[in-house]
Amino acid sequence: xxxxxxxxxxxxxxxxxxxxxxxxxxxxxxxxxxxxxxxxxxxxxxxxxxxxxxxxxxxxxxxxxxxxxxxxxxxxxxxxxxxxxxxxxxxxxxxxxxxxxxxxxxxxxxxxxxxxxxxxxxxxxxxxxxxxxxxxxxxxxxxxxxxxxxxxxxxxxxxxxxxxxxxxxxxxxxxxxxxxxxxxxxxxxxxxxxxxxxxxxxxxxxxxxxxxxxxxxxxxxxxxxxxxxxxxxxxxxxxxxxxxxxxxxxxxxxxxxxxxxxxxxxxxxxxxxxxxxxxxxxxxxxxxxxxxxxxxxxxxxxxxxxxxxxxxxxxxxxxxxxxxxxxxxxxxxxxxxxxxxxxxxxxxxxxxxxxxxxxxxxxxxxxxxxxxxxxxxxxxxxxxxxxxxxxxxxxxxxxxxxxxxxxxxxxxxxxxxxxxxxxxxxxxxxxxxxxxxxxxxxxxxxxxxxxxxxxxxxxxxxxxxxxxxxxxxxxxxxxxxxxxxxxxxxxxxxxxxxxxxxxxxxxxxxxxxxxxxxxxxxxxxx
RNA sequence: GCCCCCAUCGUCUAGUGGCCUAGGACGCUGGCCUUUCACGCCAGUAACACGGGUUCGAAUCCCGUUGGGGGUGCCA
Numbered sequence: 001x002x003x004x005x006x007x008x009x010x011x012x013x014x015x016x017x018x019x020x021x022x023x024x025x026x027x028x029x030x031x032x033x034x035x036x037x038x039x040x041x042x043x044x045x046x047x048x049x050x051x052x053x054x055x056x057x058x059x060x061x062x063x064x065x066x067x068x069x070x071x072x073x074x075x076x077x078x079x080x081x082x083x084x085x086x087x088x089x090x091x092x093x094x095x096x097x098x099x100x101x102x103x104x105x106x107x108x109x110x111x112x113x114x115x116x117x118x119x120x121x122x123x124x125x126x127x128x129x130x131x132x133x134x135x136x137x138x139x140x141x142x143x144x145x146x147x148x149x150x151x152x153x154x155x156x157x158x159x160x161x162x163x164x165x166x167x168x169x170x171x172x173x174x175x176x177x178x179x180x181x182x183x184x185x186x187x188x189x190x191x192x193x194x195x196x197x198x199x200x201x202x203x204x205x206x207x208x209x210x211x212x213x214x215x216x217x218x219x220x221x222x223x224x225x226x227x228x229x230x231x232x233x234x235x236x237x238x239x240x241x242x243x244x245x246x247x248x249x250x251x252x253x254x255x256x257x258x259x260x261x262x263x264x265x266x267x268x269x270x271x272x273x274x275x276x277x278x279x280x281x282x283x284x285x286x287x288x289x290x291x292x293x294x295x296x297x298x299x300x301x302x303x304x305x306x307x308x309x310x311x312x313x314x315x316x317x318x319x320x321x322x323x324x325x326x327x328x329x330x331x332x333x334x335x336x337x338x339x340x341x342x343x344x345x346x347x348x349x350x351x352x353x354x355x356x357x358x359x360x361x362x363x364x365x366x367x368x369x370x371x372x373x374x375x376x377x378x379x380x381x382x383x384x385x386x387x388x389x390x391x392x393x394x395x396x397x398x399x400x401x402x403x404x405x406x407x408x409x410x411x412x413x414x415x416x417x418x419x420x421x422x423x424x425x426x427x428x429x430x431x432x433x434x435x436x437x438x439x440x441x442x443x444x445x446x447x448x449x450x451x452x453x454x455x456x457x458x459x460x461x462x463x464x465x466x467x468x469x470x471x472x473x474x475x476x477x478x479x480x481x482x483x484x485x486x487x488x489x490x491x492x493x494x495x496x497x498x499x500x501x502x503x504x505x506x507x508x509x510x511x512x513x514x515x516x517x518x519x520x521x522x523x524x525x526x
Numbered sequence: 527g528c529c530c531c532c533a534u535c536g537u538c539u540a541g542u543g544g545c546c547u548a549g550g551a552c553g554c555u556g557g558c559c560u561u562u563c564a565c566g567c568c569a570g571u572a573a574c575a576c577g578g579g580u581u582c583g584a585a586u587c588c589c590g591u592u593g594g595g596g597g598u599g600c601c602a
Contacts, residue, residue: 012602044602104600117528119598136600154531163529171600178602202530202597226532233594261538264551268539272550291539293532294595301538301552311565394565405563424562461561475561487563 005037007193008186009063009070012044012178013055017062017245019297020197020228020236023262027225028195029068030263030285040189041073046084046181062245066255067278075189077181084176087184087214088137088169096213097169099131100124100138120165137170139179139210147205152193152223153290159205167206179203183210191220195287198224198294199235223287226266227294236297252325252399253302257309261302265295275308307397315389319382322402326381326410384409384497391489408483409498414506416513420486424476425514430464431477432514437464438478439507447500450492457491481510 007028011021032039041063043056060074077084091097100123102110107120114121120138129135142161149157169180176184186194186207201224211219228236236243248258256278264274268291269284313321384406385392392405408414425431437460445452461474480486482495482503495503 010602014602047601117598119528134600157530159529165598168600173600175600177600182602197596198531199596200602203602224531227596229595231537235596264538266538268550270540272540274539274551289542291532295539296537298537298552304552391564395563458561471561473561479562485562489563491562 004190005032005035005192006040006190007032007037007195008040008042008189008191009068010042010044010182010185010196011059012047013052013059015055016058018236018238018243019245019248019262020243021059022062022066022068022245022258023228023265024195024197024225025063025068026066026259026262027223027267027287027290028193029070030282031193031195031223031287032071033282034285037192038071040075040191041070042075042185042189043073043077044178044181045076045078046175046178058246062249065249066245066259068259072189075185077185080181080185080188081176083184083188084170084181087180087210088176091139091169091210091213092137094213095140097137097139098125099129099135100127100166100168101129101132101135103134103172120167122166125166134172136168136172138166139169139206139213141166141209147208149201149204149208149222150219151201152221152287153226153292154201154224157201157204161205161209164205164209169210179206180210183207183214183216186220187211187214187216193223193287194220195223195225198227200224223290225290226292228265228297229294231296233294233296235294241297242299250400252322252401253306254309254321254399257302257306260309261305265297266290275305303397310396310399311393313389313393315386318389318393318402319385322385322399323378323382325400326385326403326406327378381406381410384494387497388489388493391493395489405489406494408488409494414482414484414509416480417485420480420484424473424480424486425510426517428477429470429472430468432511433464434460434472434474434477435481435507435511435514438474439504439511442500442507443504445500447496447503450496453495454492477510478507482506 009021009025009028011017011025029039031037041060043059045056056074063070088097092099102120102124107123108118110123111118111121122140124138125140141164145161147159147161147164149159151157167179168177170176185191204222204224208219230236230241234240238244242248245258249255259278260275260281263281263285267285267289268274269276269281310318385402388406392402395405396402428434438457441456441460442453445456447453457474457478461472464472464474475491476486479488479491482491482498488494
């Protein structure tokens with residue numbers, strides 16, 4: 001029987017899935033799927049502080065959302081403590097490990113006072129310390145020779161054993177460290193390829209040393225993926241950068257867009273086609289051609305991918321997937337606050353991000369949707385989105401922007417954008433005449449098709465232009481009157497959806513408002 | 527300090543000694559389309575870090591320099 005290809009994704013449950021971890025998971029998965037192998041999921045929770053079901057869910061759930069599945073697991077290291085203890089016992093018996101009672105603080109002081117470089121220098125090797133509370137177990141690293149990591153991406157990486165210090169394999173509280181658990185698990189689980197971030201490359205010789213001491217035979221093949229970095233080319237970090245995968249979901253990114261984009265960070269298909277179906281990516285994926293240099297996580301390009309994927313959705317799909325963004329019980333401004341937080345944390349990197357988001361939010365009215373009305377609203381919203389899908393799709397980058405374009409159809413009240421009002425209504429020619437005439441003709445019309453509505457509105461503009469000798473725009477004032485602003489979807493279909501009554505009501509409201517401001521202007525001039 | 531990794535347009539990449547006057551994509555700029563905003567289409571911008579080798583020939587191989595990053599925990 002030949003050894004099967006088997007990879008593993010082994011995150012530490014730290015509260016959420018990091019985009020870097022998601023990329024690691026994805027590459028493990030792509031590699032396994034490409035060569036007909038398996039991927040196992042293992043939760044690295046040897047550190048007691050990391051044990052909590054909520055933390056585990058925070059990893060598993062986003063993985064599922066991305067569509068990354070696994071063939072076995074999740075396996076928990078916290079369930080395998082006996083195995084680790086047995087391995088530690090074997091290492092002590094064989095002389096590969098020994099007890100040490102120095103605390104981290106003492107090690108630091110010793111290094112300082114002895115003038116040696118920082119770190120532990122084998123002080124307890126021959127002190128014959130007995131096991132006991134607070135006593136750690138250290139691995140006795142060889143004093144000579146070389147440990148070589150066979151890496152599919154970087155070739156052979158050599159470490160001089162003399163530079164490897166006697167590291168801890170069991171903590172003072174009795175729990176194993178991840179180097180030890182890694183070696184034991186990868187062996188016991190028959191992992192053939194270890195694919196992980198480059199930040200772990202330096203710890204690999206430790207695992208290899210343990211592996212050898214435990215007489216496990218031929219070690220796994222490694223592949224250390226290039227780090228994902230921010231615009232300053234530093235490793236993506238929780239503090240500085242937007243790394244929680246869930247936030248991308250909440251901002252309206254599509255999992256397929258994220259997966260497609262992530263796959264291209266460090267790897268690229270030879271034919272240069274970037275946006276393509278997952279099946280093709282799986283087929284073309286080749287770990288050995290992964291580029292070793294670090295990769296900037298470019299939200300701009302992600303946005304482009306997302307926009308492209310949104311445009312490829314059919315109308316029903318769009319409505320379905322935008323649904324959570326349209327009907328969430330909370331005020332939609334909550335969504336914006338998420339945005340602005342992000343702007344604060346990364347203002348140096350992505351001022352560009354906002355460029356695509358037409359700031360089209362002045363029409364927003366607080367929606368205190370309770371659940372019965374919520375359902376009705378949801379159905380109405382779904383219908384609106386489905387009907388206008390093609391027009392919406394060209395204008396959004398994320399699903400969370402969908403409401404911005406249709407809110408005015410769904411809300412009962414209207415809010416005017418000050419600038420738009422100023423520009424179109426106050427500075428336009430014959431605005432009151434246009435709106436009055438349009439209203440009159442609409443009230444006499446069946447209002448049954450976008451074409452009819454268009455010909456009414458445009459017709460009024462043409463006629464007034466002829467009659468007055470100046471160019472009179474009619475679409476713009478109608479748009480402001482009805483939607484509240486001067487930027488929006490092609491008007492005619494949405495108008496039909498809004499309905500004759502509401503359209504007329506909004507036209508008269510605008511006319512009234514215009515007359516009021518005119519008279520007050522006159523008064524103030526007198 | 528020590529150890530390790532990396533280096534093609536601003537960014538993600540194609541490129542594995544001749545097909546390279548270096549291709550694609552994002553971004554940016556300009557144009558076309560358009561009575562809003564977009565989408566779409568067309569065009570333009572822009573790179574092999576530097577210095578030595580090896581070779582008839584180097585973005586591709588070797589060495590060095592510089593620059594960047596990661597690690598240096600009883601985190602993973």
